[in-house]
Structures are given as structure tokens and as C-alpha cells.
Amino acid sequence: MSIRQWSRDLGMGAKFAFTGGREGWVRVLLTAVGVGLGVALLLLTTAIPNALAVRHDRDQARLDYTYGRKHVVKSDDTLVISDANTTYHGKDVRGRLVEPEGPRAPLAPGLSAYPAPGEMVVSPALKSLLDSGDGTLLRERLPYRVVGTIGEPGLIGSHELAYYAGAKNLASRINGWQTARITEFGNPQPSSSDRADPVLILLVLVVFVVLLMPVAVFIAAAVRFGGERRDRRLAALRLVGSDSRMTRRIAAGEALGGSLVGLVFGLVFFLLGRELAGSVEIMDISVFPSYLNPTPALAALVAVAVPAAAVLVTLFALRGVVIEPLGVVRTAKQARRRLWWRLLLPLAGLAMLSPMIGQGRDNGNFNEYLVIGGVLLLLIGVTALLPWIVEAVVNRLGPGGVAWQLAVRRLQLSSGTAARMVNGVAVAVAGAIALQMVFAGVESDYTKETGKDVSQAQMQVNLVRGTSMAAAQAKLAATKGVRKATALAGSDAAVRSWHSKKGPGTSVPLTIGDCTALRTVADLPSCKDGDVFTLKGADQSYVSDADVAKLAKPGRALHLSTDYGVGEGPNVEWTVPHGLKQARAITAPDGIVFGGILLTPSALPHSAAPFISSTVYLSLDTSVPDVYEYARNTAAAIDPLSDATVWAATEQARKFTSIRTGLLAGATCVLALIGASLLVSQLEQLRDRRKLLSALVAFGTRRRTLGLSVLWQTAIPIALGLLLAAAVGLTLGLVLLKMVGATVSVDWPSVLTMSGIGAAVVFTVTALSLPPLFRLMRPDGLRTE
Incomplete structure (x- = not known):
């Protein structure tokens, strides 16, 4: 068969699609909408890889890290900048205090000029929040006048909360980590990427396969919309002399025409969704529309693959249909579907994955081709097995009520159509179950205990040097919702000055606090203001008992750290007093076993007070609404550079959390597609059965009966599909768990949750299709022109 003949037949079919009158246009439109969504x-x-790359580049371009930078002296091209990040109602707020020291100071991305002291420029999302009723407490924390907005180049997402505020005298606060003097933005030492974690790479590969597979299933189903009516129309072609092969090629041409229109629809839907993306935030991730630019090569692949798939799917679907000049042999009893080749697909998938079982993360990366191929074959196995299962079950269903009989008979006549409707849901649920099992199985590997005792404190406020510990403690203790505030301060004491050419030498930590506070870190024999204690039993990685005994000798002069290792701060001496007491270190609420020397406030020389760092630990009444925000507001009022953090008993690795968040965000988009595509498919089936429904109503069938029959037609296939999805998902999940070397267990809550979500999507679509169903159930639908 020549290419010319193929192109002529495909072109003729495409022409029939657009010149077939209202019937043809409706079918093209349905196909185009279904394909367009996919x-x-x-x-x-x-476009996602490009969006992630742009977010990363913009985040790198605005970095004001000082680690690794050389000491920068004040000039007309320097900027002093302080990290003033905060959190509001669980959302991160990126804050910077800025003080340009000359006209050529580096300008942060997204700014046209720096705000004056007492003013700030904010991101559009932060401006909206501050102007709303929900931003009342945040406005108290940011007492600056808004004079502008940050441009898109300075933000990583449309919903990012960020601001730059003008400040004065920041140079006196330079410490090398929170406040710094810089001459440019960007990471001064971009590090090479760490060795990739094989388990995380495996998760990423499986996530992409699981999210894209349902899309492919729906596109394949969309090109078959209106298949029965199309095949009956094609019978007329046999009357004018076309053979069966030519007829199939013409049918494929009709699908090709619909898919080409679907490409246009898809581009329009994408552009609309692209603009909508700027106003949507999923799992705390947002992007600007300009981020979503598909990679040209991948976009071209989609443009070629979708029409090609439409032709191949149509030819495959017509392999068992006999189109004769007098009609279509489809309504006769079809040969039973064969099972053997359908079982080969999942078995082949398991065979591809089996060589990597037990590999774990210690034996190199997983073979990505085997992973993708194995997961694809297992999920394709769902689409191959489901029609056989639906056919086998519905052929054995017994009699029941009128609605049940109508539904069962319809399923027996077109079990393949019913299976196609839920195929995408079954694939999505199977993949989601497997991924949730893997996430649950490896979660402990990426979750670690923080050591913090959240029963004693739920929050800590780190104060900048020079802040009065007693005054800060009193203000925080008086804050609404705070039950107790415990303050501790600290510094390091060394045998020599920290500016000595020989270096400070051996040093020990000093911990300052009142007797109540010191008892949270040590078992004290007795305590009164003025006492000094030496600690034993500290964590040896923190400080050794030998170093403490060596330096804590009465009458010895020790030198306190005053400059964070940068600049030329003053030399402050402290003489170890007589009458030292001994105490035993205990685990502090923050999980640290302190060591060194403990001092009550009056034992500290007044000259050292401006160079001591303080931390206040807060016990909160969490039943008070916004208690964390009240504490943060008080901390910001004490000093804008105070760092208030909420304690948690555990924390997860950022990359693992990002992958899980990406899965949830992607699953949300796929579920939206599933719902929209199912609704289009359901409407197409109702349109195809319009005359049948009208005839049933004309014979006196109640609307309630027909509505229940539609519900049963949905419930039976989805129940079978979810059972198959659970079986395949559990199998894939167990195999993946064995591959990563995790403990094999079934995460039943995830299985039930994902199955329930899949069922909810289908039943929601069924409910939305009932109004069109009732409009179709009118006797005048039998009228024919």
C-alpha cells in the first residue's frame, strides 16, 4: 500500500468529519474537547521542567549569601542587607532589611530603587494580604509604609510573600550570617550538585509515569467518541465500492481530523490554563504564566504523537468490527475476549522490574529504562485486563429490578465502552496506591527526630546580640497565649583574645540565665543569683569535660567572643570567680546536652552584655487562636531581626517533601482532567442513546428508573476497576518497596483513600450528567426530519 493511497484515504476521512453535517460536527467537537484536555x-x-528551572534561576539570582565572600569594606557600591524572614499562618514570608551605602549599591532583582527607612516594597501577593482582613496581625509585624511592588524577576512565584524594607544603622549588626555587606546578588560559591539519591530518582520517574499514563488513556478514549454511529455511516462507503481496509483508513482519517482540532483546542486550553496558573497556588507552589513555556522538542513530540495515536487507536479498535454494505456486525454476540495476552503485559512489567529487587540505594542508580518500561506495562495491563473483567462479570449478573436490568443489559452489549470510561480512573488509582505505599515505606528514611521536647516548649525566639534578655523575656511572657517564657543567653570563652594572631585557642561555651532557666539544662545542687557552675556529663561533641576543667580555674582570665568571627570587635575579659559549684548536665528542652560553664546574670561583667546572644523558649496555650502570630509580633517588636521558630518533634528532608508535594499537585491536575474527560465521555454516550431513552420514556419508563440505570452502569464498572486498580497498585507498590529495600507493608489507609477519591470523581461526574439525561428523556426525541 503506497503512502499516497494512505494519505488520500486519511484526507477523505478528515473531510467526512467536517462535512458530515451536524452529526459529524458534534462528534468532531466531542473528540476535540477530549483530546484537547489531554x-x-x-x-x-x-512545561514543568522549564518552570522549575526558572524558579531555581530566579531564586539563585536574588541570593544574598555571604558564606565564602571575602571581607567587604564600605564603599559607594556596597549594600548592607539583613535576613528578616518570618512566617504567617503557615506561609513563609521572605523579608529583607536593606541599607544602600552608595549610589552604585547592587539593586535586588525586581526593584527599581530601594525604599527609604520606614518604607517597604512588597510582592503583589503580600500587598493583597496586607490589604485584606486576614492580614491584620501581619500589618502589626511589618510597620512600614508600602511604596511599591516587587517585579516578577525578583519573585519565584505569583503567590510568594516577600518584601524589602529600608533600615538604618545595619552596619553595626553585621555578623556574617544574618546581616552582611555585599557588592552583588547571587550565590558566590555555587556548589556542584550532591550525589543524587537513587530512591528519590526512582520516585520521580514513577511519579511522571503515573501522572502521564491516565492522560494517554483518556486521549485514546477520546478519539473513539461516537464510534458506533461512525461505523454505521461507514457502511455506506461499502455500497459505493470501498473495501474493508480503505474503510478503516477513512475511519482513521475522521479520528485524525478530530485529533488535529483537538491539538488546537489543547493549545487554547493550555494558554487559558497558563494564564490561570498565575492566580492558582497548589500545595504552596505557584508560578508566573511566563514560566510555563513547553520545551520545543517535547511540544513537537506531542504535536506528532497525538494524531499518530488517533490513527493507530482507531485502526486497533476496528480490528474486530465487520463493516458491510448492509450494516455493521457489532450488535451480534462478539467472540469472548482472550485473557492470555492481557496477562502477559503485567507479567512483562514485573519481569522488567525484578532485576532491581533488593538493590536499595547502596548499589547505584536504578535503570531508568527498566523502571519506566516496567511501570508502564503494569499500568497498561490495567487497561487491557479491565475490559475482560467487566465482560466476564456482567455476563454472569443475574436478574433484578427494572433499573438493574436496563443497566446490566446495556453493559452486556457494550462492556468495552463502559471499561474505557473508567480505564483512566483505574490507572490513576493504581499508580497512586503504589506511590503512596512507597512514600509511606521510605518516609522514616527521610524523617528524623529533632530532639526537641515539645511538651516543655513549642516555640523559641532567637534574639540578636545586645538585646536585653530580661526585658525580652518579660515582653514575651506578657504576650497573649504565652504560658511561660524561659530565657538563656550564651557566648564562648577562650584562653586568648579572639583577635590574637595565634587564635583564641581552647574555648568553652558560657550559658547565662536565672536559676529557673539553668535548671532546664543542668541538675543544680543549689542556686542563687551570682553563682557560677561548671558542668560535667555534657555531649562530648559539644564540649569535653577535660576542656571545662582546664579553663574553669578560679582567677583565670578568659576572653569572650564578641564579633562572630568577622570585623574587629572589642576584647572583653571575664575572670573565673572563686567558689565555683559543680553541676551535672541534663538534656535541655531543645535536645542538647549543654556543657561548659553556667552563669547567673549578676556573675556576667556589664561590658559583656552587648555581645551576648539570647534565646527565649516559649510554652504556649495552643487553644488561643493565632497564638504563634502574637508571639512573632512581640518578637518583631523587640527587634525586627528576631528569629521566631515553631518547634516540631520531627522534620523531613526537603527533597523528599518536594517530590511528595509535586505528586499531590500533579495528582490534583490529573483528577481535574479525569473529571472533565469523564463528563465529556458521559455526555457523548447519552447523546448516542438519545432515541433509545426517548423510546423508553414513550413506553412509560419512569425517570427515576432511568436515572438509577445510569448510576448502575457507572457503579458496576468503577467497582470492578477500583478492585483491579487496588490489586495492581498493591503489586506494584510491593515490588517498588522491595526495590528500595524498605520494609514491605500495605498502607491500607492510602489504598482506601485513593480508591475513595477515584469513586468520588466518577460519581460526581454521574451526578453532573443527570440534568442532561433528564432533558433527553422526552418522547419528542423520537421525531426525525
Whole structure:
């Protein structure tokens, strides 16, 4: 068969699609909408790598890190900048205090000029929040006048909360980590990427396969919309002399025409979704529309693959349909579907994954081709097995009520159509179950105990040097919702000055606090203001008992650290007093076993007070609404550079959390596609059965009965699909757990949750299709022109 003949037949079919009158246009429109939704999500997926790269580049471009920078002296091209990040209602707020020291000071990305002291420029999202009723407490924390907004180049997302505020006298606060003098923005020492974690790479690969597979299933189903009516129309072609092969090629041409229109629809849907993306935030991730630019090569692949898939799917679907001049042999009893080749697909998938079982993360990376191929074959196995299962079950269903009989008979006549409707849901649920099992299985590897005792304190406020510890403690203790405030201060004492050419030498930590506070870190024999204690039993990685005994000798002069290791701070001496007491270190609320020397406030020389760092630990009444925000507001009122953090018993690795968040965000988009595509499919089936429904109503069938029959037609296939999805998902999850070397267990809550979500999507679509169903159930639907 020549290419010319193929192109002529495909072109003729495409022409029939657009010149077939209202019937043909409706079918093209349905196909185009279904394909367009899938194409839009595929284009969105191809744009994700670029969006992540742009977010990373913009985040790197605005970095004001000082680690590794050389000491910078004041000049007309320097900027002093302080990190003033905060959190509000669980959302991070990126804050910077800035003080340009000359006209050529580096300008932060997204700014046209720096705000004056007492003023700030904010991101559009932060401005909206501050102007709303929800931002009342945050306005108290940021007492600056808004004079402008940060441009897109200075933000990583449309919903990012960020601000730059003008300040004075920041140079006196330079410490090398929170406040610094810089001459440019950006990471001064971009590090090479760490060795990739094989387990995380495996998760990323499986996530992409699981999210994209349902899209492919829906595109394949969309090109078959209106298949029965199309095949009956094609019978007329046999009357004018076309053979069966030519007829199939013409049918493929009709699908090709619909898919080409679907590409246009998909581009339109993508552009609309691209603009909508700027106003949407999913799992705390937002982007600007300009981020979502598909990679040209991947976009071209989509443009070629979708029409090609439409032709191949149509030819595959017509392999068992006999189109004759007098009609279509489809309503006769079909040969039973064969099971053997359907089982080969999942078995082949397991065979591809089996060589990597037990590999874990210690034996190199997983073979990405085997991973992708194995997972694909297992999920394709769902689409292959489900029609056989639906056919086998519905052929054995017994009699029941009228609604049940109508539903069962319809399923027996077109079990393949019913299976196609829920195939995408089954694939999505199977993949999601497997991934949730893997996430649950390896979560402990990426979760670690912080050591913090959240029963004693739920929050800590780190104060900048020079802040009065007693005054800060009193203000925080008086804050609404704070039950107790415990303050401790600290510094390091060394045998020589910290500016000595020989270096400070051996040093020990000093911990300052009242007797109540010191008892949270040590078992004290007795305590009164003025006492000094030496600690034993400290964590040896923190300080050794030998170093403490060596330096804590009465009458010895020790030198306190006053400059964070930068600049030329003054030399402050402290003489170890007589009458030292001994105490035993205990685990502090923050999980540290302190060591060194403990001092009550009056034992500290007044000259050292401006160079002591303080931390206040807060016990909160969490039943008070916004108690964390009240504490943060008080901390900001004490000093804008105070760092208030909420304690947690555990913390997860950022990369692991990012992958899980990406899965949830992607799953949300896929579920939206599933719902929209299912609704289009359901409407197409109702349109195809319009005359049948009208005939049933004309014979007196109640609307309630027909509505229940539609519900049963949905419930039976989805129940079978979810059972198959659970079986395949559990199998894939167990195999993946064995591959990563994790403990094999079934995460039943995740299985039930994902199955419930899949069922909810289908039943929601069924409910939305009932109004069109009732409009179709009118006797005048039998009228024919």
C-alpha cells in the first residue's frame, strides 16, 4: 500500500468529519474537547521542567549569601542587607532589611530603587494580604509604609510573600550570617550538585509515569467518541465500492481530523490554563504564566504523537468490527475476549522490574529504562485486563429490578465502552496506591527526630546580640497565649583574645540565665543569683569535660567572643570567680546536652552584655487562636531581626517533601482532567442513546428508573476497576518497596483513600450528567426530519 493511497484515504476521512453535517460536527467537537484536555495537560507537563528551572534561576539570582565572600569594606557600591524572614499562618514570608551605602549599591532583582527607612516594597501577593482582613496581625509585624511592588524577576512565584524594607544603622549588626555587606546578588560559591539519591530518582520517574499514563488513556478514549454511529455511516462507503481496509483508513482519517482540532483546542486550553496558573497556588507552589513555556522538542513530540495515536487507536479498535454494505456486525454476540495476552503485559512489567529487587540505594542508580518500561506495562495491563473483567462479570449478573436490568443489559452489549470510561480512573488509582505505599515505606528514611521536647516548649525566639534578655523575656511572657517564657543567653570563652594572631585557642561555651532557666539544662545542687557552675556529663561533641576543667580555674582570665568571627570587635575579659559549684548536665528542652560553664546574670561583667546572644523558649496555650502570630509580633517588636521558630518533634528532608508535594499537585491536575474527560465521555454516550431513552420514556419508563440505570452502569464498572486498580497498585507498590529495600507493608489507609477519591470523581461526574439525561428523556426525541 503506497503512502499516497494512505494519505488520500486519511484526507477523505478528515473531510467526512467536517462535512458530515451536524452529526459529524458534534462528534468532531466531542473528540476535540477530549483530546484537547489531554493535550493541554501534556503541554503543561512538558512545561514543568522549564518552570522549575526558572524558579531555581530566579531564586539563585536574588541570593544574598555571604558564606565564602571575602571581607567587604564600605564603599559607594556596597549594600548592607539583613535576613528578616518570618512566617504567617503557615506561609513563609521572605523579608529583607536593606541599607544602600552608595549610589552604585547592587539593586535586588525586581526593584527599581530601594525604599527609604520606614518604607517597604512588597510582592503583589503580600500587598493583597496586607490589604485584606486576614492580614491584620501581619500589618502589626511589618510597620512600614508600602511604596511599591516587587517585579516578577525578583519573585519565584505569583503567590510568594516577600518584601524589602529600608533600615538604618545595619552596619553595626553585621555578623556574617544574618546581616552582611555585599557588592552583588547571587550565590558566590555555587556548589556542584550532591550525589543524587537513587530512591528519590526512582520516585520521580514513577511519579511522571503515573501522572502521564491516565492522560494517554483518556486521549485514546477520546478519539473513539461516537464510534458506533461512525461505523454505521461507514457502511455506506461499502455500497459505493470501498473495501474493508480503505474503510478503516477513512475511519482513521475522521479520528485524525478530530485529533488535529483537538491539538488546537489543547493549545487554547493550555494558554487559558497558563494564564490561570498565575492566580492558582497548589500545595504552596505557584508560578508566573511566563514560566510555563513547553520545551520545543517535547511540544513537537506531542504535536506528532497525538494524531499518530488517533490513527493507530482507531485502526486497533476496528480490528474486530465487520463493516458491510448492509450494516455493521457489532450488535451480534462478539467472540469472548482472550485473557492470555492481557496477562502477559503485567507479567512483562514485573519481569522488567525484578532485576532491581533488593538493590536499595547502596548499589547505584536504578535503570531508568527498566523502571519506566516496567511501570508502564503494569499500568497498561490495567487497561487491557479491565475490559475482560467487566465482560466476564456482567455476563454472569443475574436478574433484578427494572433499573438493574436496563443497566446490566446495556453493559452486556457494550462492556468495552463502559471499561474505557473508567480505564483512566483505574490507572490513576493504581499508580497512586503504589506511590503512596512507597512514600509511606521510605518516609522514616527521610524523617528524623529533632530532639526537641515539645511538651516543655513549642516555640523559641532567637534574639540578636545586645538585646536585653530580661526585658525580652518579660515582653514575651506578657504576650497573649504565652504560658511561660524561659530565657538563656550564651557566648564562648577562650584562653586568648579572639583577635590574637595565634587564635583564641581552647574555648568553652558560657550559658547565662536565672536559676529557673539553668535548671532546664543542668541538675543544680543549689542556686542563687551570682553563682557560677561548671558542668560535667555534657555531649562530648559539644564540649569535653577535660576542656571545662582546664579553663574553669578560679582567677583565670578568659576572653569572650564578641564579633562572630568577622570585623574587629572589642576584647572583653571575664575572670573565673572563686567558689565555683559543680553541676551535672541534663538534656535541655531543645535536645542538647549543654556543657561548659553556667552563669547567673549578676556573675556576667556589664561590658559583656552587648555581645551576648539570647534565646527565649516559649510554652504556649495552643487553644488561643493565632497564638504563634502574637508571639512573632512581640518578637518583631523587640527587634525586627528576631528569629521566631515553631518547634516540631520531627522534620523531613526537603527533597523528599518536594517530590511528595509535586505528586499531590500533579495528582490534583490529573483528577481535574479525569473529571472533565469523564463528563465529556458521559455526555457523548447519552447523546448516542438519545432515541433509545426517548423510546423508553414513550413506553412509560419512569425517570427515576432511568436515572438509577445510569448510576448502575457507572457503579458496576468503577467497582470492578477500583478492585483491579487496588490489586495492581498493591503489586506494584510491593515490588517498588522491595526495590528500595524498605520494609514491605500495605498502607491500607492510602489504598482506601485513593480508591475513595477515584469513586468520588466518577460519581460526581454521574451526578453532573443527570440534568442532561433528564432533558433527553422526552418522547419528542423520537421525531426525525
